[in-house]
Amino acid sequence: MNKIIHKNIRHLRKLRGLTQEQFAEELQVPRSRIGSYEEGRSEPPIAMLVAFSDLFKIPVDILIKNDLTSAQDHSFIEIGQQRVLFPIQVDETNENVIEVVPVKASAGYLLGYDDPEYIEQLEKIKLPFLPTGKHRAFPIKGDSMLPLKDGSYVVARFVESLDDIKNGTTYVVVTLNNGITYKRVENNLKTQGSIRLVSDNKAYEAFEVPAAEIVELWEFTCSINTQEYDAQELKISSIAQMLTELQVELQSLR
Known part of the structure; x- marks a missing residue:
């Protein structure tokens, strides 16, 4: 199981200010499927990963390989037609580095x-x-x-x-x-x-x-x-x- 993708889906959804139900409506899938992805009970298929990539404007490889949970809205950087997300990193005292x-x-x-x-x-x-x-x-x-x-x-x-x-x-x-x-x-x-x-x-x-x-x-x-x-x-x-x-x-x- 890829634990990173589950955390990223939940975090990016919250950054957009969406409930699971609203998020599911945008993707035209049942709400239960979103819950299953976020809780790690199932893996998103390739087609769904592409849908996430299109919605968030983030390359699929970054979505599945990098922990994006420390990122904030203003840490998105546009690269061509997509946005690469470089989190504002913090130290153990929660101060920016x-x-x-x-x-x-x-x-x-x-x-x-x-x-x-x-x-x-x-x-x-x-x-x-x-x-x-x-x-x-x-x-x-x-x-x-x-x-x-x-x-x-x-x-x-x-x-x-x-x-x-x-x-x-x-x-x-x-x-x-x-x-x-x-x-x-x-x-x-x-x-x-x-x-x-x-x-x-x-x-x-x-x-x-x-x-x-x-x-x-x-x-x-x-x-x-x-x-x-x-x-x-x-x-x-x-x-x-x-x-x-x-x-x-x-x-x-x-």
């Missing part, structure tokens, strides 16, 4: 972002002061987003829809061609069907990314520096930030 994408594994994130096993093996941290939502920590490379240093981490909250983009806010953007990128975003979706990614360090040119190339979008929540700033760096960083705000080109300073 955050997956950390390591620098060495960041290149492979584009291949593993929709793989529950890849996400499960990532290291976890806990930051109790974060707002509600699904968070993940991403490594920062280079100096395009001063004063963040190379090797820092940005902790960001998953954004479910591109329509929720706040113009001028910074995001971790995962794209098909550029992988993980942290930039300030200009929302041109309505006029050009794309977003413009802008570096705070004006030595780097802004560029457009079509909406179709965007795989994931994560809104900045906080940053973690892994190296200490020295006095000279802080002085240079402050000057650079001031010049950036004045829209002065930094190329001559490099």
Whole structure:
């Protein structure tokens, strides 16, 4: 008997706010059959698993192999025409934990972002002061987003829809061609069907990314520096930030 599928059916039904009777009506089966599946007295046949998959918009293999009972509504992530569910994980004290994408594994994130096993093996941290939502920590490379240093981490909250983009806010953007990128975003979706990614360090040119190339979008929540700033760096960083705000080109300073 597959114990996971029975727990998942019950949990997903409750997430939709349905009674067993209402759920049975949607699937056009007797209520007793739903009760039998949820209690583990019988196994759903292939046709019924496909019906569950279509109703919940979750791939069958995820439905039968992964324990989804710790997931909440906002932890559904759309992948193509289906939704892959990555539960907001909690520790033994029931506090949210955050997956950390390591620098060495960041290149492979584009291949593993929709793989529950890849996400499960990532290291976890806990930051109790974060707002509600699904968070993940991403490594920062280079100096395009001063004063963040190379090797820092940005902790960001998953954004479910591109329509929720706040113009001028910074995001971790995962794209098909550029992988993980942290930039300030200009929302041109309505006029050009794309977003413009802008570096705070004006030595780097802004560029457009079509909406179709965007795989994931994560809104900045906080940053973690892994190296200490020295006095000279802080002085240079402050000057650079001031010049950036004045829209002065930094190329001559490099």
